[in-house]
Amino acid sequence: MEKILVVARKEVLENLRSARYWGLVALFVLFYVASTYAIGFAIRGFGATLAGRQRVVLQLSTNVVNAFAYIAPLLGIALGFGAVAAEREKGTIRLVLSRPIYRDDLLNGKLIAAVVLIVAALALSTLIAVPLAVALQGVNVTAEDFARLLLLLAPALLLALAYYSISLFTSVNASRSSHALMVSLVLWIFFTFVLPIVASLIAFHVLGPPPAITFRPNATRPFQPGQEPAQLREYFQKYSQIVRTVQLASPNARFQELSSALFATRQQTGAYEELSKVLSSHWIDVAVLAAYIAAFLLLSYIFFLRRQETR
Amino acid sequence: MVEHAIETEGLVKVYRGRGGEVRALDGVDLRVPRGVLFGLFGPNGSGKTTLISVLIGLQLPTSGSARVLGFDSVRESLEIRRRVGVLPENYGFYEHMTARENLEYLGRLDGMPARELKRRVSEVLELVGLKEWADAKVKGFSRGMTQRLALAQALLKDPELLLLDEPTLGLDPQSVALFKGLMEELVKQGKTILVSTHLLQELGHICTHAALIRRGRILAQGSLQELSKAYREARGYGYEISVAAGAEELVRELRGIEGVTYVALENDVIRVRARQDVTEQLSSIASKYRVRSLVPLAPSWDELYRFYQGERE
Ligand SMILES: Nc1ncnc2c1ncn2[C@@H]1O[C@H](COP(=O)(O)OP(=O)(O)O)[C@@H](O)[C@H]1O
Ligand SMILES: [Mg+2]
Numbered sequence: 001m002e003k004i005l006v007v008a009r010k011e012v013l014e015n016l017r018s019a020r021y022w023g024l025v026a027l028f029v030l031f032y033v034a035s036t037y038a039i040g041f042a043i044r045g046f047g048a049t050l051a052g053r054q055r056v057v058l059q060l061s062t063n064v065v066n067a068f069a070y071i072a073p074l075l076g077i078a079l080g081f082g083a084v085a086a087e088r089e090k091g092t093i094r095l096v097l098s099r100p101i102y103r104d105d106l107l108n109g110k111l112i113a114a115v116v117l118i119v120a121a122l123a124l125s126t127l128i129a130v131p132l133a134v135a136l137q138g139v140n141v142t143a144e145d146f147a148r149l150l151l152l153l154a155p156a157l158l159l160a161l162a163y164y165s166i167s168l169f170t171s172v173n174a175s176r177s178s179h180a181l182m183v184s185l186v187l188w189i190f191f192t193f194v195l196p197i198v199a200s201l202i203a204f205h206v207l208g209p210p211p212a213i214t215f216r217p218n219a220t221r222p223f224q225p226g227q228e229p230a231q232l233r234e235y236f237q238k239y240s241q242i243v244r245t246v247q248l249a250s251p252n253a254r255f256q257e258l259s260s261a262l263f264a265t266r267q268q269t270g271a272y273e274e275l276s277k278v279l280s281s282h283w284i285d286v287a288v289l290a291a292y293i294a295a296f297l298l299l300s301y302i303f304f305l306r307r308q309e310t311r
Numbered sequence: 312m313v314e315h316a317i318e319t320e321g322l323v324k325v326y327r328g329r330g331g332e333v334r335a336l337d338g339v340d341l342r343v344p345r346g347v348l349f350g351l352f353g354p355n356g357s358g359k360t361t362l363i364s365v366l367i368g369l370q371l372p373t374s375g376s377a378r379v380l381g382f383d384s385v386r387e388s389l390e391i392r393r394r395v396g397v398l399p400e401n402y403g404f405y406e407h408m409t410a411r412e413n414l415e416y417l418g419r420l421d422g423m424p425a426r427e428l429k430r431r432v433s434e435v436l437e438l439v440g441l442k443e444w445a446d447a448k449v450k451g452f453s454r455g456m457t458q459r460l461a462l463a464q465a466l467l468k469d470p471e472l473l474l475l476d477e478p479t480l481g482l483d484p485q486s487v488a489l490f491k492g493l494m495e496e497l498v499k500q501g502k503t504i505l506v507s508t509h510l511l512q513e514l515g516h517i518c519t520h521a522a523l524i525r526r527g528r529i530l531a532q533g534s535l536q537e538l539s540k541a542y543r544e545a546r547g548y549g550y551e552i553s554v555a556a557g558a559e560e561l562v563r564e565l566r567g568i569e570g571v572t573y574v575a576l577e578n579d580v581i582r583v584r585a586r587q588d589v590t591e592q593l594s595s596i597a598s599k600y601r602v603r604s605l606v607p608l609a610p611s612w613d614e615l616y617r618f619y620q621g622e623r624e
Contacts, residue, residue, distance in 0.1 A: 002422075007420075014407065051481045056467050064585075090405075092404060094369075094400075094403075095403075095404070098395075098397040099417065100393040100421065102389070102422050309364070309369050309370070
């Protein structure tokens, strides 16, 4: 146990000194603040129509969830791809493994450090960006909103850890960290950019084009919310079901559904949905993310224990 | 008390790669006595690094077994690594950390208690002459400085056995001298050192014992005297006599000794070769002259290597 903490401590300190880590934290803050800017414009420009608190926070949460969906995986990858491969590349692993330490303790220490560093980065960016949003953009964030924004760190941690586990696995099996990085990024690109497009293509292919709707000639907006014709609503329900099914195994999609659910409000009162309800209706999202973490961590341990350090 | 510091039996290591199989170790029976400076001599690719990796459990033998300080290299490698200091080949340090931070991290992994570690880190840094650089980042270190730091990390836990893989490779003469001095000093303190090198001229003369390895096999091993014996019996015995006066006379007399095949005089030094050991005859004749010294010549490790290599082929 002692050696695990020795490794964890050193990993944390090393990362806190690295430009890579702070670059990612800065990127987080930037995305966060940028998403609040957009809302600030909206408030000033369309104050009358968007004045409702719910709309603004809803908009904010959507933007923040999207920002996290992009960056949390990158944070996981940044911490994972070099974990073993870079030590191999630099030769530090030879000095470490010629000491009385179990190989799994080395991975355990790195995992603990990764959790600490991910939580720190996520929390820090939230704590910087939300007050900035309030001060600069006049976004009205209540204590309850803020609590939800902090709660968002939980799924974001899961998402980051899923990618950490994947890139740790590639790192364990690579002798060059650039190879591990490349494989991890390809996977990230696939889940982030390719799969959503593929999913909608499949949906269009299955459903055909949306049904033709006749518009009322003098309407300023095509439909009042919730007033869409039934055939159109049905079409989009089917559409999103297909998209969801195709992306069932995507950590990104699981994160987005889970996090969006955190900000869902009840129709009558406008209050947030209870957490237990969110969890019970979205356990599958949690399960998929946890499965990624468990599976790739396990594989990393197995492969690392088996692998001999040559050259 | 185990007799040998290192003892291997029929050690075989086969690498299987895309290019087929490489038998890096091909039945190695190595015996390293305690308390000696033991050379592992062989050209590049002869299996030195592989052997050292197997000894500390970094790699598993394909067959055969190794015991280090009485512990099995496969089942008890942790116990071995607790007691052995290693200077591996192709190692590296954390470049964004200082020399001291690197050593403190590695020392903690050695399981050293914090207070002792602090003292010991300063001690070994001083020992290898890096005291002034203790708080500089390793990133800017030269090859010589890095290699000194590598020796320092091997010495951290004050181990009873040191495994040094090509420690002087690519070093400046000053560092080489420092390394040799430290190695001799450590052996005087009762430690055992196994040092691998392909530079026999550079490190050979400080080693009292050696194993000569080639293509994963040990050609010969033992003390310099033991290994010289077969060499002398085959190649003859050499002597060097330094005289103050009467050299010509002495040369004539030496030529008369039975078994002497060659006598030459050059600058007051007489070189003698003989088929058998003629030390006694030489000293009795020399005692009649003003002789400064009479030294039986030991073959160099280089000569021994070539000799035993020829024996095998
Ligand atoms: N990881 C490896 N994979 C395949 N072959 C290897 C590996 N490491 C070493 N070898 C081969 O094993 C032999 C011995 O190598 P090594 O132990 O490094 O020798 P030395 O240290 O004496 O130079 C060489 O032929 C080398 O090419
Ligand atoms: Mg080598």
